[in-house]
Amino acid sequence: MEEIMSKPVQDQCEDTCNGTSNIDVLKEQMLADQTVTGLTEVFKALGDPTRLKIIYTLLNKELCVHDIAQVLEMGQSAISHQLRYLRNLRIVKRRKVGKTVFYSLDDGHIEQIFVQMLQHVKHD
Template sequence: MEEILSKTIQDQCDDTCHGTSNIDVLKEQLITDQIVGGLAEVFKALGDPTRLKIIHTLLNKELCVHDIVQVLGMGQSAISHQLRYLRNLRIVKRRKVGKTVYYSLDDEHIEQIFVQMLQHVKHS
């Protein structure tokens, strides 16, 4: 069955394929399963509306949990849980001053991803 499927696919693309040497190069350049897994986790994190709101809230300003709770109108437990999830993925980082913990985006890569996707969604 696999041989028949392979032959059918080959028959369909003979006119447009560039040969096996390009395939070999593409295979060598393929990202590892570990990197794919990491990317999938980040995109999974960005697939949650609450986490997106947190990221948007932190886009321009470092905030403590209490401030994020006030901005989003959600419970502290729920926000803390989401912040922990985002921190484990290195999407946000924390800074402790006395008993107060401040959160911000981990680096500009997260900001760039978020801003680019926001512009994409708003683009008509």
């Protein structure tokens, strides 16, 4: 038992599994820190149930804050706060008509991400 515990722990494999040239290529292709931070922020935004419900509500139709609040049975202030957060991340966009502000998904990428993940979660 003492022999096992006294052996130094290896923190790497003895031989590179895929060769050092593959490792170098992977390092060169690694995402920039700024890109990783942006992705993290988007995934963090998608980690909130209220924001997911808002995105789902906006999948097929542009709506005003009042209508979103009615659908989600929440206060307009809470919805406005979440919409501002989503807008700052370019997940939703707004369009003003007179005094009314309509919200929709910013682009097809958000819709694709949401629909793909919804299909994944519902997949048996």
